Amino acid sequence: MSQPPPIVLSFAASDSSGGAGVQADILTLASMGCHPLSVITAITVQDTAGVDDVMPLDPEWVADQARAVLEDMPVHVFKIGMLGSVEIITVIAEVISDYPNIPLVLDPVLASGRGDELASEDMVIAMRELLLPQATIITPNSMEARRLAQDDEDDYDTPPLSQCAARLLHMGCEYVLITGTHENTSQVTNNLYGADGVIRTDSWQRLPGSYHGSGCTLASAIAAALANGLPLAEGVYEAQEYTWQSLKSGFRPGMGQYLPDRLFWARDETDTVDAPKTNDPARN
Numbered sequence: 508m509s510q511p512p513p514i515v516l517s518f519a520a521s522d523s524s525g526g527a528g529v530q531a532d533i534l535t536l537a538s539m540g541c542h543p544l545s546v547i548t549a550i551t552v553q554d555t556a557g558v559d560d561v562m563p564l565d566p567e568w569v570a571d572q573a574r575a576v577l578e579d580m581p582v583h584v585f586k587i588g589m590l591g592s593v594e595i596i597t598v599i600a601e602v603i604s605d606y607p608n609i610p611l612v613l614d615p616v617l618a619s620g621r622g623d624e625l626a627s628e629d630m631v632i633a634m635r636e637l638l639l640p641q642a643t644i645i646t647p648n649s650m651e652a653r654r655l656a657q658d659d660e661d662d663y664d665t666p667p668l669s670q671c672a673a674r675l676l677h678m679g680c681e682y683v684l685i686t687g688t689h690e691n692t693s694q695v696t697n698n699l700y701g702a703d704g705v706i707r708t709d710s711w712q713r714l715p716g717s718y719h720g721s722g723c724t725l726a727s728a729i730a731a732a733l734a735n736g737l738p739l740a741e742g743v744y745e746a747q748e749y750t751w752q753s754l755k756s757g758f759r760p761g762m763g764q765y766l767p768d769r770l771f772w773a774r775d776e777t778d779t780v781d782a783p784k785t786n787d788p789a790r791n
């Protein structure tokens with residue numbers, strides 16, 4: 508029997524389109540060699556064009572799913588995506604606080620890339636107070652970074668992203684990766700910040716088209732890289748590379764957005780291996 512792969516526990520909502528949410532996490536984590544555990548926080552009704560409805564789960568069910576698997580298996584990394592309610596944030600914060608040595612990748616999902624609201628203002632406050640202080644790294648896009656870092660004194664001026672990052676670090680997370688997909692720049696530039704400022708800046712060719720599930724893919728890929736033992740800054744680079752490749756190989760299965768192909772490497776014809784020959788006469 509072989510050794511189990513590194514185990515990553517994803518707290519996430521179901522996306523019936525298979526583009527984002529727990530489905531994106533499972534595909535990404537498995538594709539990067541990890542065993543994904545999934546604790547479902549909410550169920551969404553959605554297709555590739557948008558979110559129609561959200562049903563958060565009973566918080567007790569969220570806690571029970573997490574406790575069951577945590578008592579059974581050694582988890583190497585936690586990944587948190589869409590949360591569903593303040594009560595769910597509270598129970599998750601409580602469960603993970605019992606495991607302070609497990610790194611946490613927090614994707615602060617506030618809205619879908621298409622603009623569907625996925626978190627209330629109360630949830631933003633709960634995330635800031637209960638989850639950010641426990642996070643190894645948070646992965647907001649620039650809009651999420653501005654909203655999370657918003658201060659009563661900002662009035663109508665939004666601070667520069669470097670200042671948002673400094674505020675988020677001050678709230679207690681160790682690293683902040685702010686992605687630049689939503690910025691009006693020719694390339695997509697992502698910045699990783701730590702206590703001493705920018706640690707790395709990576710720019711990627713902006714791909715045409717609109718994608719659903721890129722943020723979940725990136726955060727899960729970072730979780731997988733950490734579970735595979737990569738140092739954080741290197742893992743953040745590898746995860747961006749993986750995400751960009753999956754977007755470049757993206758496909759449009761329906762009438763809405765493109766989805767990343769998290770298994771792009773398995774479909775590369777030049778990489779395919781012939782099926783092993785068999786001596787079984789029944790099969791020849």
Ligand code: PXL
Binds near residue numbers: 527616720722
């Ligand atoms: O991309 C963020 C996200 C996370 N989780 C679920 C989602 C979305 C975006 O639509 O639907 C379930």
